Amino acid sequence: MTKKEKELISIPITVNVPYRFAAGKYMTKFLMELKNNGKILAIKCPKCGRVQLPPRVVCAQCHVKNDEWVELSHEGTLVAFTIMYLPLTDPTTGKPHKPPFVYGSVRLDGATSVLDHLVNIEPTMDKVWVGMRCKVVLRPQKDRIGDLSDIRCLEPLPGQKKPRG
Amino acid sequence: MSDRVAIVGIAQSKFSARRPEVNYAEMGYEVIEQVLNNTGLEMQKDIDNSISCSHDIWDGQTISDIGITDVIGGHLRNEEKVAMDGTNMVLYGAIGILSGEFECSLLMAHTKMSQTNRNIVNNDAFDPIYTRILGFDYTSAAALQAKRYMYKYGITQEQCAKVVSKNLANARLNPSAHNMGEYSVGDVLSSPVVASPIHELEIAPDTDGAVAMILASEKKAKEITDNPVWILGFSNCYDAHYLGDRDLADYMSLQKAAQKAYNMAGIKNPRREIDVVELCDAFSYQELLWSEGLGLCGQGEGGRLLDSGATALKGKIPVNPSGGLLSGVPENVAGLNRAAEAYLQVKGEAGEHQVGNVRIAVAQGHSGFCGQHHCVLVLGKE
Numbered sequence: 056m057t058k059k060e061k062e063l064i065s066i067p068i069t070v071n072v073p074y075r076f077a078a079g080k081y082m083t084k085f086l087m088e089l090k091n092n093g094k095i096l097a098i099k100c101p102k103c104g105r106v107q108l109p110p111r112v113v114c115a116q117c118h119v120k121n122d123e124w125v126e127l128s129h130e131g132t133l134v135a136f137t138i139m140y141l142p143l144t145d146p147t148t149g150k151p152h153k154p155p156f157v158y159g160s161v162r163l164d165g166a167t168s169v170l171d172h173l174v175n176i177e178p179t180m181d182k183v184w185v186g187m188r189c190k191v192v193l194r195p196q197k198d199r200i201g202d203l204s205d206i207r208c209l210e211p212l213p214g215q216k217k218p219r220g
Numbered sequence: 221m222s223d224r225v226a227i228v229g230i231a232q233s234k235f236s237a238r239r240p241e242v243n244y245a246e247m248g249y250e251v252i253e254q255v256l257n258n259t260g261l262e263m264q265k266d267i268d269n270s271i272s273c274s275h276d277i278w279d280g281q282t283i284s285d286i287g288i289t290d291v292i293g294g295h296l297r298n299e300e301k302v303a304m305d306g307t308n309m310v311l312y313g314a315i316g317i318l319s320g321e322f323e324c325s326l327l328m329a330h331t332k333m334s335q336t337n338r339n340i341v342n343n344d345a346f347d348p349i350y351t352r353i354l355g356f357d358y359t360s361a362a363a364l365q366a367k368r369y370m371y372k373y374g375i376t377q378e379q380c381a382k383v384v385s386k387n388l389a390n391a392r393l394n395p396s397a398h399n400m401g402e403y404s405v406g407d408v409l410s411s412p413v414v415a416s417p418i419h420e421l422e423i424a425p426d427t428d429g430a431v432a433m434i435l436a437s438e439k440k441a442k443e444i445t446d447n448p449v450w451i452l453g454f455s456n457c458y459d460a461h462y463l464g465d466r467d468l469a470d471y472m473s474l475q476k477a478a479q480k481a482y483n484m485a486g487i488k489n490p491r492r493e494i495d496v497v498e499l500c501d502a503f504s505y506q507e508l509l510w511s512e513g514l515g516l517c518g519q520g521e522g523g524r525l526l527d528s529g530a531t532a533l534k535g536k537i538p539v540n541p542s543g544g545l546l547s548g549v550p551e552n553v554a555g556l557n558r559a560a561e562a563y564l565q566v567k568g569e570a571g572e573h574q575v576g577n578v579r580i581a582v583a584q585g586h587s588g589f590c591g592q593h594h595c596v597l598v599l600g601k602e
């Protein structure tokens with residue numbers, strides 16, 4: 056005979072640790088420019104020249120301090136995507152994203168690295184593809200709050216069709 | 221294979237109660253940039269191993285070294301994290317070099333205590349079924365240890381308070397410290413009781429900051445500097461997790477760690493041979509208790525040792541000339557800061573808090589509540 060479940064004790068505890076994370080010097084500038092001027096700023100390595108998002112203090116490859124800012128286009132190319140069927144939680148609201156939804160990685164024109172975000176598109180395989188041109192959709196200026204949600208989503212540029220094959 | 225390992229450079233934050241303007245990578249890079257500049261070493265050319273020290277729950281990120289791999293040189297190279305007190309990263313780094321695997325290792329410890337709540341973070345160190353549910357934290361556990369220690373050996377509140385007076389006065393001479401001042405025993409004992417017998421001023425304050433250090437093999441060290449500081453001995457030791465499994469007035473794990481480190485360094489008589497000690501006074505009474513564990517005096521004699529003046533800045537065996545943790549050093553960083561301060565004393569570069577000519581310095585760190593795990597380092601000139 057197996058043991059009855061009620062004989063086993065397990066204690067429910069929610070590990071709830073409050074944090075206040077400093078954005079730091081580089082991300083503060085990024086978020087301020089996004090909020091106040093609707094600009095997407097990346098950081099350029101003075102040595103290898105790669106243009107990175109998110110902006111950060113050091114180029115890991117060259118181990119030199121980054122100090123050159125580059126404004127990126129709001130348009131770019133989708134380099135990877137996934138259609139999600141898990142209701143993943145948005146940690147800033149505690150509420151789940153409603154599946155199915157699309158996460159995409161877009162290389163904005165002028166950037167070496169990508170911007171990952173939700174893609175506002177019908178979540179079916181024939182509506183989204185690698186190589187699709189996308190644009191960034193921002194919150195209206197008056198509603199911006201200075202975190203990454205000021206970028207609401209990515210959206211496909213109009214007039215495109217999925218290539219055959 | 222290297223026979224010996226040396227410390228060839230250090231850099232420390234100006235510790236602060238809050239650093240809201242930097243994230244932890246930027247805070248870490250400040251000391252990394254400084255230690256590389258000081259030693260003239262280059263990340264790609266010279267550093268072949270990087271070790272960080274912090275704690276996931278303090279950092280609020282799983283495997284939190286992912287937040288600092290860029291700045292510590294971990295990109296497409298090796299980097300590992302020590303999630304215990306920073307003294308252990310010196311031990312770990314030294315072993316890597318002694319093994320022959322590495323020549324020159326960069327160590328960096330960082331923690332921003334201001335970004336969360338110490339009581340909640342430390343509550344997560346307790347067994348979820350047995351003690352966590354009571355709300356226990358390091359301060360409440362320390363209060364039990366302080367009470368037990370005072371009861372068993374007749375240590376007085378005044379003696380504990382005197383540790384604070386001494387260390388916060390020393391801190392005035394330490395440019396890295398942020399908590400300092402002239403406090404009488406009466407001042408300390410009139411600060412609010414947080415968990416009897418512990419008063420507010422007897423608790424190391426919340427602090428943000430980072431410390432970096434570079435370790436090198438004997439061959440590499442001699443290329444870098446004419447007067448490296450040698451790691452002559454090291455050891456660490458664990459004791460039981462449950463508070464009820466040990467007498468909190470004792471310090472078996474510290475005694476064992478110290479004995480092994482002293483043996484390795486050839487120290488036979490610690491009272492005579494050690495010139496200065498930097499230890500983790502997370503709470504005032506711990507300086508007295510750890511002094512005993514380190515063999516600076518006999519069991520139960522920590523209070524008398526302090527009263528004799530021996531541990532004062534100009535005493536026979538100064539303890540915490542930097543001001544210790546009471547002067548404001550982050551958790552996790554504490555032990556690397558002890559080692560860095562011991563290094564400065566051996567070098568004769570501690571500035572106004574230099575204790576005189578130091579041949580042998582000892583650094584101690586502990587992890588877990590009530591000093592469950594201890595690590596002891598012996599540094600010296602030759």
Ligand SMILES: [Zn+2]
Pocket residue numbers: 100101102103104105114115116117118
């Ligand atoms: Zn680069």
